[in-house]
Every structure is written in C-alpha cells, then in structure tokens.
Amino acid sequence: MNQLHQVLNVEIANFNVLFTKLHYYHWYVKGQEFFTLHALFEKYYDEINEFYDEFAERLLTIGGKPKATLKEYLEITTLKEVDSKVTTSVEMVKDVLKDFNIIIDELKKGIEISGALGDDVTQDMFISTKAKLEKHAWMLRAYL
Numbered sequence: 001m002n003q004l005h006q007v008l009n010v011e012i013a014n015f016n017v018l019f020t021k022l023h024y025y026h027w028y029v030k031g032q033e034f035f036t037l038h039a040l041f042e043k044y045y046d047e048i049n050e051f052y053d054e055f056a057e058r059l060l061t062i063g064g065k066p067k068a069t070l071k072e073y074l075e076i077t078t079l080k081e082v083d084s085k086v087t088t089s090v091e092m093v094k095d096v097l098k099d100f101n102i103i104i105d106e107l108k109k110g111i112e113i114s115g116a117l118g119d120d121v122t123q124d125m126f127i128s129t130k131a132k133l134e135k136h137a138w139m140l141r142a143y144l
Helices: 002-028 034-061 071-074 088-118 119-141
Strands: none
Touching: 002 034, 002 071, 002 088, 002 119, 034 071, 034 088
16 A cells, blocks of 8 residues: 555656646747647646645545645656746647656556555546546647
8 A cells, every 4th residue: 555655646746746837838838839838738737736636635535645745746756847948839848748658657557556456446546647648648749
C-alpha cells in the first residue's frame, strides 16, 4: 500500500506543478494562436485541478497522507517547473505534451500497483485519467 501512496503523491505534486505551468502559458501565450491556446490552457488547468483534488481525496480515503505544500511538491515532482525562456506557442504546446506523456507513463505504474492490490477504485481513477490525457496528447501532437 505504501507504494501506491507514493505513486498518488507524485501525481498530486505533478498536477500542482502542471496547474501552475498551464496558468503561466495561459497568461503569456501570444501570436496568431492566442485565442485557441489561451482557451485550451484554461480548459486543461481546470481539468488538472479536478485530478489534483480527486487524487488527494482518494489518497486520504485509502489511509494515505497527500503532500500539501509547494516545498513537498517540488521535492517529489517528476515534471520541471515552467521555463520562462519558453515563449512561443509551439514551445508551450511541446512542453505541455511532454508533461502529459510523463504523467501517462507514470499512471501505467499506478494502474499495475493498484490492480495488484485489488484496489479497483484507484485503478479506475488511474485508467480514466490516463485516457483523458492520452486524448489530449493526441490532439497536441496533431496541432504540432
């Protein structure tokens, strides 16, 4: 169970970092794609916020303790904070796509661990989140 708690906490940290990064891109995107990407990044950060809360509440439900400070998030996240040198819309999309792919790969581990523990609810949460992010990744690849 401890391994499952760790996987959930890493994703909680990742969602917090990604939430902040998506806000940054939402605010700083420029150019011909402004209207499209401004709205898309907002849609993504709203969805990521839901994942963030869902994963933390699930961790509490199964007896874990979600990390809850920025310091803790930055210690365990597998994502990189936003790089202010990323300025073009294409660079922003590539960076979000990279983060989605990292999380998708990590969710596979969560699916395996929760399945081995017989925790169908957590496994379903991992699977549904993975499916949503895979669709977003497909669309971002099509954009690029």
